[in-house]
Amino acid sequence: MSLQISDLHARIVERTILRGISLEIRPGETHAIMGPNGSGKSTLSKVLAGHPDYEITQGSVVLDGVSLLEREPDERARMGLFLAFQYPCEIPGVSIANFLRAATQARLPEGESLSVTDFYQKLYHEMDALGMQRTFSSRPLNSGFSGGEKKRAEILQMAMLQPRYAVLDETDSGLDIDALKVVAGGVNRLRGPEAGLLIITHYQRLLDYISPDFVHVMVAGRIVQSGGPELALELEKRGYGFLEVQYGSSELSPLAGAGAPG
Amino acid sequence: MTEQQAIAETDLLQLDRSVGDFHYEVKYAYDAGAGLSEQTIDYICEAKNDPDWLRDFRKRALATFLREPLPTHWASKQLAELDFSQIRYYLAHGQKAGRRWEDVPDEMKRTFERLGVPEQERKFLAGVEAQFDSEAAYSNMKEALRDQGVLFVGSTEGLHKHPEIFRKWFGKVIPTGDNKFAALNSAVFSGGSFIYVPPGVKLSHPLQAYLRINAESFGQFERTLIIADEGSEVTYMEGCTAPRFDTATLHSAVVELVALPGAKIQYITVQNWSPNVFNLVTKRGMAMENAEIRWIDCNIGSRLTMKYPAVILRGRKARGEVLSIALANSGQHQDTGAKMIHLADETTSNIIAKSISIGEGRSSYRGMVKIPNHLKGCKNNTECDALLINTSSRTDTYPAITLRGNRSSVQHEASVSKISAEQIFYMQQRGLPEAEAMSLSVNGFVNDLVREFPMEYSVELKRLIDLEMEGSVG
Numbered sequence: 001m002s003l004q005i006s007d008l009h010a011r012i013v014e015r016t017i018l019r020g021i022s023l024e025i026r027p028g029e030t031h032a033i034m035g036p037n038g039s040g041k042s043t044l045s046k047v048l049a050g051h052p053d054y055e056i057t058q059g060s061v062v063l064d065g066v067s068l069l070e071r072e073p074d075e076r077a078r079m080g081l082f083l084a085f086q087y088p089c090e091i092p093g094v095s096i097a098n099f100l101r102a103a104t105q106a107r108l109p110e111g112e113s114l115s116v117t118d119f120y121q122k123l124y125h126e127m128d129a130l131g132m133q134r135t136f137s138s139r140p141l142n143s144g145f146s147g148g149e150k151k152r153a154e155i156l157q158m159a160m161l162q163p164r165y166a167v168l169d170e171t172d173s174g175l176d177i178d179a180l181k182v183v184a185g186g187v188n189r190l191r192g193p194e195a196g197l198l199i200i201t202h203y204q205r206l207l208d209y210i211s212p213d214f215v216h217v218m219v220a221g222r223i224v225q226s227g228g229p230e231l232a233l234e235l236e237k238r239g240y241g242f243l244e245v246q247y248g249s250s251e252l253s254p255l256a257g258a259g260a261p262g
Numbered sequence: 263m264t265e266q267q268a269i270a271e272t273d274l275l276q277l278d279r280s281v282g283d284f285h286y287e288v289k290y291a292y293d294a295g296a297g298l299s300e301q302t303i304d305y306i307c308e309a310k311n312d313p314d315w316l317r318d319f320r321k322r323a324l325a326t327f328l329r330e331p332l333p334t335h336w337a338s339k340q341l342a343e344l345d346f347s348q349i350r351y352y353l354a355h356g357q358k359a360g361r362r363w364e365d366v367p368d369e370m371k372r373t374f375e376r377l378g379v380p381e382q383e384r385k386f387l388a389g390v391e392a393q394f395d396s397e398a399a400y401s402n403m404k405e406a407l408r409d410q411g412v413l414f415v416g417s418t419e420g421l422h423k424h425p426e427i428f429r430k431w432f433g434k435v436i437p438t439g440d441n442k443f444a445a446l447n448s449a450v451f452s453g454g455s456f457i458y459v460p461p462g463v464k465l466s467h468p469l470q471a472y473l474r475i476n477a478e479s480f481g482q483f484e485r486t487l488i489i490a491d492e493g494s495e496v497t498y499m500e501g502c503t504a505p506r507f508d509t510a511t512l513h514s515a516v517v518e519l520v521a522l523p524g525a526k527i528q529y530i531t532v533q534n535w536s537p538n539v540f541n542l543v544t545k546r547g548m549a550m551e552n553a554e555i556r557w558i559d560c561n562i563g564s565r566l567t568m569k570y571p572a573v574i575l576r577g578r579k580a581r582g583e584v585l586s587i588a589l590a591n592s593g594q595h596q597d598t599g600a601k602m603i604h605l606a607d608e609t610t611s612n613i614i615a616k617s618i619s620i621g622e623g624r625s626s627y628r629g630m631v632k633i634p635n636h637l638k639g640c641k642n643n644t645e646c647d648a649l650l651i652n653t654s655s656r657t658d659t660y661p662a663i664t665l666r667g668n669r670s671s672v673q674h675e676a677s678v679s680k681i682s683a684e685q686i687f688y689m690q691q692r693g694l695p696e697a698e699a700m701s702l703s704v705n706g707f708v709n710d711l712v713r714e715f716p717m718e719y720s721v722e723l724k725r726l727i728d729l730e731m732e733g734s735v736g
Binding site for chain 2: 049050051052072073074076077078082083085088089090091092093094099102103106107140157161
C-alpha cells in the first residue's frame, strides 16, 4: 500500500519539466518537497492529479497497487487522491456545501444516495474543528475569496473528503499566520496511520507547524537530496543557490525558458 | 385508437433523457387540414361556434398576417424555413374539456399522467388546464376558488360565457398588427386560458396550464388572457412539451396580462420543446398604478425561440420584472429578451437574463427599455449574462435602452463567460465526472434565478439542465 512514483518524466508542449522523479509515500507518512521556483514541484502535483496539459513521457505512478496515469482526474480523486491547489478556481453560484455534497455523493456506490442530515453533521463537525464559521459553507466556492479563505476552503474539502493520499501544493504561500495555523491544523488532523501526505512548499515556515517525516529537495525536475526534517532547516539557512549550481545546469533548468511554471 | 406508437413505457432511460419525446396516435374529430386560407378560418369558426365579431376579427388578422413580411431582416433567416402551407392549424378531439381526469380520453390522460400533470395538481396546484394540440382536454380548479369568483377556463368558454370581461381586454394589450405571429395567432387561435381574479382575492397556490403538442406538422396557437382585478394576486405557470418529429412544428401563442391597480401577476414558463419546434410567442402585460407583473421565463429546447416578454408600466409606481433563463443546445437558437415600456412616474423595472450556449447552440438577448422625457423617478436595471460551454457556441446581446430626460435612472450590466478547463479540472479533482462538473457549473450560473421558481419547478429545471448537459462534453 503506497503512492509510488517511479522514474516519472513529463512535459508541457515541447518543454520537459519532470526528469525522472521517484518517490514512495506510504500511509502514515508525511513527505515534504522543497525546491526553488521553477523546479517542477507544482508540475508534479498536477501530473499526479491528471491535468490534461501535461504529457507523461516515461515512468509510472501506482496508487495502492493500481496504475494511475491512464485514469481520468475524477477517477484518481475517487481512488483517494486529493490535491490542495496553489491557485484554487472560482466556482460561481455553487456553495461550498453543495459542492461538497456533490463530491461526497460521487464517491458513493451507484444507486446509493447521501443522507443530507449525516452530511451536514459531518460538515459542521469538521468546520468546528477547523475553527470556521458555519456560514462560510454557504458562500459560493472560492468566489471573491481572499487568498487565505481559498486555502481554508481547500483544507475543509480535504477534511470532508478524507483522502488516502493528499498533495498540498504551496498551500502556505501568501498566508498570514492565522490562516497558516488553520492549514496546519487541518493537515495535522488528517495525519494518521491511514493517510499519506505530500507537502510541496517553497519555505520552511509551514514545516514549523507540520513536522514532516521526510524532506526532499527538487531541482530542475529531479529529486536531488532526501533526508529528515533537518534538511529543511539547512535549506532555510543556506538557500537553494548552492543546489542549483550543483544540479541545475542552465541548459536543463526550466528556469532557462521564459514563463517557467511554478 | 389507443395504439401506442412510440417508446415502450418500461424504457425508463429513454423516458428520462427526453421527458416529452413520445406520442400516441389519436383520432381527431376536428381537423382543419394543412394550409391557411379563409376556409381554414371558417372551419375553425364553425367548429368552435364563434360569434360573428370574432369571425371578422380572425379574418382581419389573417389579412394582416398575409401582408406582413417575415422579420428575417433582423431575426433569424431560419424563419424562412417555415412552410405555412404544410402546417395543420386546428386539430381537436372535441370541444369540451373534462372537469375530472376520468372524463379525459384515454390516450390524452395517459400523456398527461406520463408528464406528471395530475400528480402536480394533487400536490401543489390550485387549478390545471391541460391542452392537447388545439384544445384543452382537462380543465379544473379548486372549488373554494370558484366560490370566490375566480374564473379559470379556456379562451372559448371565456369569450362565450364572460364576454363583458373578455372583450374589454382581448387584443388590447397585444393588438393584432403587433407582429406577424401575433396576427397569425389572432387569425387561428384556439385553447389557452382565460383567468379573472376578483378584487382583493389572493391565490395562495398557482394555476397551471400544460401545453402539449402531440401531432406532426402541427401549429399550436393558444391564446391566454389573465386579468387580476384591484389588489388581487395570482401566479400562473405553464409547461410545454412536444415529441420529436422530422418536420417543423409551430407554436405561436399570444399571452396578455392585465394587472389592475395594486394587483400582482406572476407568470412562470418552463418550456422543454423538442428541437423541431419553432416557438414564436408574444407575451405582454399591462401594469396599472401600484401593480406588479413578473415574467419568469425558462426556455429549453425548440429549434428557434423568439420571445421577449414585455411589461407596459402604465400607472404610477407600477413594477415590471423579467427573469429569464435560456439554454441553447446544438441546432438551437434562443432569441429571447425583455421589453419595459415606462409610461408613468416612479415606475420601476428589472431585467435579469441569463443564457447558456452549448455546442453549436446560439443565444441572443434583445432588450428594449423606454423611459420618455416627461417622466420622473423611473428606474430600470438590466443584467444579461451569457455562458458559453464550447468554443463553437455563440451569444449576442442587443440591448436598446432609451432614456430621455434626467429625472430617471437606468443601470445596465452584461457579461460573457466561459467554463474554463481549469474549473472543470478543479471539480474533477474532487471526484466529479466531467459532465457532472459541467452541470454543476451551469446550475451555479443560473442558481440565483432558479431560486425564484417555485420549489417543484426548480427541481424540474435543474433536472432538465442536467439532461441538456449530457453529451455536451468530450
